[in-house]
Amino acid sequence: MKFGLLVGLLVGLVGVLFCVSLGVGPAGLDPVTAFLGLIGIGNRAAELVMQEIRLPRAMLAILVGATLGLSGAVLQGYLRNPLADPGVLGIGASASLGAVLAIYTGLAALFPLALPLAAIGGALIAVSALLLLAGRHATPLMLILAGIAISSLATAFTSLALNLSPNPFAALEIVFWMLGSLTDRSMLHVWLSAPFIVLGCVLLFSLGRSLDALSLGPDVAASMGIRPDRVRLVAVLGTTSAVGAATAVSGTIGFVGLVVPHLLRPLVGSQPSRLLPVSALGGAAAVQAADIAVRVIAPGRDLKLGVLTAIVGAPFFLWLILEQRRRLV
Amino acid sequence: MWDVLRAETLILRMGMRLLAVAAVMGVCSVHVMAVPKRVVSMNLCTDQLAMLMADEGQLVSVSHLASDPASSVMVTQAQRYAVNHGLAEEIFVMAPDMVFAGTYTSRASVAMLKRLGFRVEQFEPASSFEDIEKHILRMGELLGRPQRAKELIAEFHRRLAEARGGEALKRPLSALHYANSYTSGAGTLAAEVVDAAGLRNLGSELGLTGTSRLPLETIIISNPDIIAGERLAGEAPALAYETFQHPALKAILGGEPMTGVADKYWVCGGPFTAEAVAILNAARRKVVGQAHP
Known part of the structure; x- marks a missing residue:
């Protein structure tokens, strides 16, 4: 398939899903009222629902989804490991831990920026530990094991922090941090996360050519003037900034970063510089679709996003492991 | 054939009579036990009703939620009682002769206490004003303070x-x-x-x-x-x-x-x-x- 056509189709898909997302909600607005509310000339209630509740939700779905798809593609390309993704590697769980510490100690209430910054800090610790533990030439197995260890540890500390909170609701919110949700997020969350997500994504996009070169082997890359330490730094900063900020407002949403690059890779001829933009778009479409589905399938139940992405993603992950095993044998 | 049937009927009748006797004894025993001396409450709602109604020295312990200002209106009164966390072991060592619990909370602990032979009286959460009155009346009966229950209901009506x-x-x-x-x-x-x-x-x-x-x-x-x-x-x-x-x-x-x-x-x-x-x-x-x- 032509690359331009694929990008165009994905942009169209994300656009359509964005509009559908704006049209779905318990208030049951008809399309005309919804549109008038969105552009601010409808009645006051419709305006509030569209601009303050549905718009931030739809925007966050795109930001978070693009982050997950893009960071998954970069991690898979840079680590040359098909199982790499921010969820599997424990980056999401560690970002959650940072966010949890910021919110439940009350720090985020005093200083809102503490929320994305703490989550980015958590993600940074996870990525650094991962690279230290497994290194760049680690086998897929070593990397996944290191990721599982980091993920379990971060989740345990998150549970501990939530259980120690004197707030009776805190302990229940482990579900949000493990499965993710965009319910009733506001523009405040968009403003808190968007700058870091955009910064991270710009850094990650800049890696396209380097990843192309690295896919030809380290020696070829070196001869083309690619400096591995610089690539690593940019990959780490980009991933932690985008994934950290996204997790801080949406919790961890699994499998998107794993599945989306795999689905799109055959369509772009396995070229990383082309995989990055389509993975970002594909991730945005996937999370947007999942967020529409949770509202349509179980309205009023506040189903978590991670439930849906896992139902689709986990069987795919199993299939991927079988593929890996076949290749190893 | 007839004999067998008659025998069965007899046995059935005897069984019924035994049951009836047991029921009467049960009623009697309830009557005898009617005024408990050491009462423990392990649910916020029964805590508050018990504190409002119990006689001096009759109530031994209330749950920790009774002294939580966000959930309880009787924080000061709750200071006078030992605190429990709705755990069977805690309640056991208090050796109560009556335990108040909710129908939904601490179910495992309630089942354990019943197994250990404690008298556990469970109260549903009140979902109407009528429930509130019923609960007050029942609590009054159980604590042997029916007069106090009537006073409280009158107070409720007046405040409403x-x-x-x-x-x-x-x-x-x-x-x-x-x-x-x-x-x-x-x-x-x-x-x-x-x-x-x-x-x-x-x-x-x-x-x-x-x-x-x-x-x-x-x-x-x-x-x-x-x-x-x-x-x-x-x-x-x-x-x-x-x-x-x-x-x-x-x-x-x-x-x-x-x-x-x-x-x-x-x-x-x-x-x-x-x-x-x-x-x-x-x-x-x-x-x-x-x-x-």
Whole structure:
């Protein structure tokens, strides 16, 4: 398939899903009222629902989804490991831990920026530990094991922090941090996360050519003037900034970063510089679709996003492991 | 053949008689045990009713929630009793002759205590004013304080009558908005409180029953006259409370705070529930522009 056509189709898909997302909600607005509310000339209630509740939700779905798809593609390309993704590697769980510490100690209430910054800090610790533990030439197995260890540890500390909170609701919110949700997020969350997500994504996009070169082997890359330490730094900063900020407002949403690059890779001829933009778009479409589905399938139940992405993603992950095993044998 | 049948009938009859005797003895034993001397309560709602009614020295321990100012209206009184956390072991060493518990909380502990032979009296959560009266009467019977129960019911009626006052024909719409965007629908104590305050309850009008989710979006589009819930001050933060900070909610409230009805007045039913009616009725008067009578 032509690359331009694929990008165009994905942009169209994300656009359509964005509009559908704006049209779905318990208030049951008809399309005309919804549109008038969105552009601010409808009645006051419709305006509030569209601009303050549905718009931030739809925007966050795109930001978070693009982050997950893009960071998954970069991690898979840079680590040359098909199982790499921010969820599997424990980056999401560690970002959650940072966010949890910021919110439940009350720090985020005093200083809102503490929320994305703490989550980015958590993600940074996870990525650094991962690279230290497994290194760049680690086998897929070593990397996944290191990721599982980091993920379990971060989740345990998150549970501990939530259980120690004197707030009776805190302990229940482990579900949000493990499965993710965009319910009733506001523009405040968009403003808190968007700058870091955009910064991270710009850094990650800049890696396209380097990843192309690295896919030809380290020696070829070196001869083309690619400096591995610089690539690593940019990959780490980009991933932690985008994934950290996204997790801080949406919790961890699994499998998107794993599945989306795999689905799109055959369509772009396995070229990383082309995989990055389509993975970002594909991730945005996937999370947007999942967020529409949770509202349509179980309205009023506040189903978590991670439930849906896992139902689709986990069987795919199993299939991927079988593929890996076949290749190893 | 006939003999066998007669024998069976006889056995059946004897069985019945034995049962009847047992029942009578049971009644007797209840009667004999009617005034317990060491009572332990392991549920916030029974805590408060027991504290309101028990005789001097009769109540030994109440749950830790009874001294939590967010949930209990009787924090000072609770200081006089030993604290328990609803754990079977704690209750066991207190050697009570009667234990009060809720029907939904600490089920494993309640089952354990029953197995150990303790007399456990369970109370359903009150979901109407009628339930409150029934609970007070039953608690009075169990504690051997029926007179005190009658006094409390009279006090409840008096406070309700005071709280109500000034009903108009116009009944403004009220949305109950709790943490995590939950609300009370039809068949709940809160719905009856709202009704008694001369308001319509949005949750009930939307066909919700029990405590269920009412998304912020639905509240905004329903444009209620009053939005009421717990106004949380100095509470530890949680995502559950972020809904109270949502810009859409702030916008529809027009900069005013939500009508604050503390959870403690209606998580449990008691004479103090009349206070919730009074708060909501005051908010209603403000909306319809009615002066305090």
